[in-house]
Amino acid sequence: MISVIVVMTIFLVVLYKYRCYKFIHGWLILSSLMMLFWFSFMYLGEVFKTYNLAMDYPTVAMIIWNFGVVGMICIHWKGPLQLQQAYLIAISALMALVFIKYLPEWSAWVILGAISVYDLVAVLCPKGPLRMLVETAQERNEPIFPALIYSSAMIWMVGMANPARHAEPTNQDTGMFCLISAYNPLALTMLRGVKLGLGDFIFYSVLVGKAAATGGDWNTTLACFVAILIGLCLTLLLLAIFKKALPALPISITFGLVFYFSTDNLVRPFMDNLAAHQFYI
Amino acid sequence: MTAAVFFGCAFIAFGPAFSLFIFTIAKDPLRVIILIAGAFFWLVSLLLSSLVWFIATKATNAQDLTLQKNLLIFGSIFSVILQEVFRFGYYRLLRKANEGLAAISEEDGPPLSVREMAYVAGLGFGIMSGAFSMINTLSDSLGPGTVGMFGDSQYYFITSALMTLALTMLHTFWGVVFFEGCERKRWWVIAVVLCVHLMVFSLSLLNPFYVGSILPVYAIMLLMAVWAFFSSGGSLHNITLLWTCRKSNAETSS
Numbered sequence: 001m002i003s004v005i006v007v008m009t010i011f012l013v014v015l016y017k018y019r020c021y022k023f024i025h026g027w028l029i030l031s032s033l034m035m036l037f038w039f040s041f042m043y044l045g046e047v048f049k050t051y052n053l054a055m056d057y058p059t060v061a062m063i064i065w066n067f068g069v070v071g072m073i074c075i076h077w078k079g080p081l082q083l084q085q086a087y088l089i090a091i092s093a094l095m096a097l098v099f100i101k102y103l104p105e106w107s108a109w110v111i112l113g114a115i116s117v118y119d120l121v122a123v124l125c126p127k128g129p130l131r132m133l134v135e136t137a138q139e140r141n142e143p144i145f146p147a148l149i150y151s152s153a154m155i156w157m158v159g160m161a162n163p164a165r166h167a168e169p170t171n172q173d174t175g176m177f178c179l180i181s182a183y184n185p186l187a188l189t190m191l192r193g194v195k196l197g198l199g200d201f202i203f204y205s206v207l208v209g210k211a212a213a214t215g216g217d218w219n220t221t222l223a224c225f226v227a228i229l230i231g232l233c234l235t236l237l238l239l240a241i242f243k244k245a246l247p248a249l250p251i252s253i254t255f256g257l258v259f260y261f262s263t264d265n266l267v268r269p270f271m272d273n274l275a276a277h278q279f280y281i
Numbered sequence: 282m283t284a285a286v287f288f289g290c291a292f293i294a295f296g297p298a299f300s301l302f303i304f305t306i307a308k309d310p311l312r313v314i315i316l317i318a319g320a321f322f323w324l325v326s327l328l329l330s331s332l333v334w335f336i337a338t339k340a341t342n343a344q345d346l347t348l349q350k351n352l353l354i355f356g357s358i359f360s361v362i363l364q365e366v367f368r369f370g371y372y373r374l375l376r377k378a379n380e381g382l383a384a385i386s387e388e389d390g391p392p393l394s395v396r397e398m399a400y401v402a403g404l405g406f407g408i409m410s411g412a413f414s415m416i417n418t419l420s421d422s423l424g425p426g427t428v429g430m431f432g433d434s435q436y437y438f439i440t441s442a443l444m445t446l447a448l449t450m451l452h453t454f455w456g457v458v459f460f461e462g463c464e465r466k467r468w469w470v471i472a473v474v475l476c477v478h479l480m481v482f483s484l485s486l487l488n489p490f491y492v493g494s495i496l497p498v499y500a501i502m503l504l505m506a507v508w509a510f511f512s513s514g515g516s517l518h519n520i521t522l523l524w525t526c527r528k529s530n531a532e533t534s535s
Contacts, residue, residue, distance in 0.1 A: 222413070226317060226320050226324055230317060259328075271331075278489065280481070281360045
């Protein structure tokens with residue numbers, strides 16, 4: 001699985017370097033089509049099965065069609081920023097659900113660990129594929145790839161009447177696992193926003209989702225959630241200090257994994273005992 | 282156990298904290314970060330204390346019930362002490378960070394006053410403490426079951442919710458008072474907060490004798506509320522202004 005991700009990332013960087021933009025666009029559109037239509041259809045099916053709801057095919061077709069088309073428009077073309085953010089989050093969550101459902105128990109944890117190491121290497125090493133991607137995009141002065149990125153704010157460009165929005169499509173295999181400070185040197189007034197790769201969202205969601213799925217203990221899930229948020233805060237702090245693309249996965253995933261295993265084994269029996277006796281610390 | 286119990290207890294336990302979050306914290310990203318970091322510090326203190334408790338239980342006889350209960354009490358006292366230590370540590374971290382933020386900020390002075398940070402940090406501790414105490418109980422209340430089958434109290438859920446609410450508010454007030462005491466270098470305040478926290482824990486040992494535990498805890502909460510109000514700059518003058526809806530130059534900050 002790791003080798004698939006590595007190969008795909010390198011393939012993507014090679015395509016970008018040789019300016020095969022049409023190919024990349026086609027690939028991204030195809031993958032977001034698949035996510036928005038097929039995966040959400042599967043998810044809806046599972047929800048109906050769990051709650052034992054009956055639904056006829058025409059209604060489902062209409063729901064999925066509306067959801068999918070608005071998603072495609074929002075992500076690949078123009079749309080309100082909140083809606084685009086919501087769709088990107090929904091897609092990351094769907095992807096994470098697919099990982100959680102189909103990966104065996106231990107594989108998920110090992111993959112999370114390995115992916116953080118790979119992210120560290122890929123973004124920071126001089127020959128790392130993601131670093132080359134970021135540098136190439138910066139050389140050509142283009143927005144870092146019409147890709148796989150969640151932007152938290154819009155950027156005002158010189159001479160444009162409307163704020164330039166970043167319409168970022170998605171890719172399910174290789175997200176951009178890095179965090180970039182959006183800083184356009186041409187703009188007169190710039191609203192500094194932070195961009196986070198969608199791959200990061202996916203793996204955060206996988207961690208929290210696995211914590212919620214195994215054990216069913218809410219304390220563990222909450223602990224992982226807080227740990228990931230703190231990891232992200234620390235990464236943002238480092239971003240403010242170093243001002244270049246940084247891997248967003250390692251710190252958060254490390255914290256998340258440490259807190260998951262320690263909360264599951266140490267805190268859970270302690271809190272269960274306290275709750276049984278109704279002691280409040 | 283029904284949806285009514287679930288929603289009722291959830292709103293009792295988390296309603297005030299949630300509304301405090303929505304009205305005072307959600308709009309400012311810096312406050313949100315301080316809240317989450319406060320929750321993280323509480324979590325780390327809980328982790329370390331449960332490590333100590335775990336080692337103690339594994340090293341002793343698991344069949345001896347009184348010993349295990351005493352170890353639990355010992356572990357909880359250690360956890361209370363560690364929570365206050367981490368609160369102090371968080372105060373030091375926030376002071377350092379505030380100086381850094383003031384240096385890089387465009388306006389004059391720091392973006393957040395120490396009192397605002399005290400309130401947000403206290404609320405962070407409180408929310409995390411409340412969530413860890415109550416969430417598993419809440420999720421169990423949705424499922425099937427009989428409360429008090431083995432002679433335990435019938436009022437388990439509602440008393441848990443009430444205690445959680447009290448603890449959340451108490452942590453917020455302790456945060457305000459603690460930070461203010463550290464700012465003014467009044468170290469006795471730290472000792473008093475620690476003692477009150479231990480007292481609240483000891484009162485909870487009286488459960489299921491709820492009259493003896495919940496009523497005093499709420500009385501302590503009201504006293505702490507008054508102390509926190511006066512410690513963060515409030516006064517009777519402000520309250521009268523509030524009630525008569527007159528504007529004034531001096532306002533309470535919190």
